[in-house]
Amino acid sequence: MKTGMTTPANTPRRAAPSGRALSKSLCVALALVAMPELGVLSPDTATAQSIDRSLYKGGKARVSRSxxxxxxxxxxxxxxxxASGGIGVETAQAELARSYSDFDRIIDGLVNGNPALGMPGAEQRGRTLTALNETHALWEPMEAAAKTMANGPASADDAAVINDGYAALFDQTEQLASVISGQYSDPQQLLQSDATVLNFAIRQRALAYRMTRQMCELATGTGQATTPDGLKETVDLFQQTLIALRDGFATAGVNPPPNDAVRDSLVxxxxxxQAERSAFDAAIAGQVPTADMVNAAAALTQTLSVAMNNTITLYLIATPGQDGVYRIPLEAYARDELAGWLTEPALIDAIKAQNIAHDGLSEDEVIALDQQWRAEA
Structure with a gap:
């Protein structure tokens, strides 16, 4: 298991927006998180903090990321x-690169902590570390193959490593998620009922990718005799779970959406x-998928993955423990990124100008401005 891994010290910082007009909200927000000495209005600390920082371990983030x-x-x-079947190769290679990079980052964060991912400290429990070690051991050969395929012509050997290894890795990641969910369920940070819904919502993304893989296997003739039935099962499960998340399904422990924003996202x-699933239905009906159908399925999968990720984010901030979900990553961003921006003389002048503009505000005006900031956020 790789431990002690951190973001490289020479990772380029994002440059400050020098010489550009800055919005009032941005100027004030920058000062609020990183330059309190400039005297910008700040929210009342009693209402800004809903959980004990010393006890917060990023439970929601750990459950979601795992x-x-x-x-x-x-x-x-x-x-x-x-990539190995010659279908949308460049897109597939880019997807491989994103996927292995994200996998590595999450594993490292779960072991060592990563505030930018919402996990403020290293994992301490032996059982969880063992599960992480087992996950990494299965991932390592797949990672090497994915890197080779992402950066050059796909080889049959690399494709075979991934094809032979992904099922066992998937089972292990399910086990890891179960261990972490059980460890970090907490009335203040993550209810078990919320963890159940998150599990179903995040699984939707996996099902979407699975549908496209099964379509590709049918198109390239690399599937098994059970692949057509497997595709139908995956499509049905995706549909049924989406309905359960949208409407609630008590017998499976799935509560209805906690607010209109989550429900609207699911709707x-x-x-x-429903509008775009026709390629999957055609394959289930017996049509051999064409390359165009597989590419369309891959594009839909990406869109569905983004949509479900947005839903998951809305859900995370609508349920208990939401403060840490955004506070920990924002503090890391302020420390690692914004602090560098604030050496820019133009930015400092802009912040001071906004302080002057807001000097002497009445209490009602302060409250109104605070409500505006919250609405924009």
């Missing part, structure tokens, strides 16, 4: 099939799925 490893496993298998995702 569950997303399943999606990345399926994404690697799907992209490998397309729009369901409508998108």
């Amino acid at each position: 569950a997303s490893l399943r999606s990345l496993t399926e994404a690697v298998a799907s992209a490998s099939c397309r 729009s995702t369901f409508e998108l799925w």
Whole structure:
């Protein structure tokens, strides 16, 4: 297991927006998180902090990130099939590169902590570290093959490594997610019922990638005799789970959406799925998928993955423990990125100008401005 891995010290910093007009909200927000000495208005600390910082371990982020490893496993298998089968090769290679990079980053964060991912400290529990070690051991050969395929012509050997290994890795990532979910369920940070819904929501992304992999296997003749039935099963499960998330399904422990924003996101995702699923239905009916059908399936999978990720984010900030979900990553961003921006004289002048503009505000005006900031956020 790779431990002690950190972001390289020479990673380029994002340059400050020097010489550009800055919005009032940006100027004030920068000062708020990184330059309190400039005297910018700040929210009341009693309401800004809803959980004890010393006790916060990033439970929601850990459950969400560990569950997303399943999606990345399926994404690697799907992209490998397309790259080795000559279907949308450049797109497949880019997907491989994103997937192995994200997988590595999440594993490292789960072991060592990564505030930018919402996990403020290293893992301490032996059982979880063992599960992470086992996951990494299965991932390592697949990672090497994915890197080779992403950066050059796909070889049959590399494709075989991924094809032979992804099922076992998927099972292991499910086990890891279960261990982490059980460890980090907490009434203040993550209810078990919320963890159940998150598990189903994140699984949707894995199912979307699986559908595309199965379509590719049918198109390239690399599947098994069970692949057509497997595709039908995956499509049905995706549909049924999306409905359960949208409407609630008590017998499976799935609560209805916690607010209108989550429900609206699920409704729009369901409508998108219904409008674009025809390629999958044609394959289930017996049509051998063409390269165009596989490419269309891959594009839909990406869109569905983004839509479900947005839903997951909305859900994370609508349930108990939401403060840490955005506070930990924002503090890391302020420390690692914004602090560098604030050496820019033009930015400092802009912040001071906004302080002058807001000097002498009444209490009602302060409250109104604070509400505006919250609405923009």
